Amino acid sequence: DARVTQTPRHKVTEMGQEVTMRCQPILGHNTVFWYRQTMMQGLELLAYFRNRAPLDDSGMPKDRFSAEMPDATLATLKIQPSEPRDSAVYFCASGLGRQETQYFGPGTRLLVL
């Protein structure tokens, strides 16, 4: 049963610290998305990659967020420095293209104090 995996599942940190979230997409999927869910904004896209190349990161605060795909089996999302307003659930999703189903990981629940 192929699934998207994410680590860590929960993270509590203090303001100013670096946070790294990791995602392993479903093997063979060429598109990876990072979404964020908050009570105020709902679910919104931060960035996505196709064939490991970043295609759109317009949803990310550029000064503190960065997203990379070092290889086809790993996507990372970093926040440095973290702020309390970054507290949210961060989801990774993978798929085979824009007209295909996107499968979501379990999410990383981040709390920045």
Add this chain to the structure above:
Amino acid sequence: GIQVEQSPPDLILQEGANSTLRCNFSDSVNNLQWFHQNPWGQLINLFYIPSGTKQNGRLSATTVATERYSLLYISSSQTTDSGVYFCAVVPLYNQGGKLIFGQGTELSVKP
């Protein structure tokens, strides 16, 4: 940009009842998905349905792309159906596949 509106925002049902959730979108799409977010926060794929009708057990969905809406039917609801149901679309003009989510319908099924 495209607007995705779901209704109703909240719904309370007795176990065994049927329900219909609606998703309206303001522009043409080439991808539409329904998700169930369970009380533990997991987003579970229900349907990929940019057009037509699909059924999976007690759940079925219909999308009428020309009229820009989709419906999710839940029959004989169970307490495990509780959670938030999201509709999400990829606009036709979006080349990348970015899903735009509605605000969700929060369903509570009482025993």
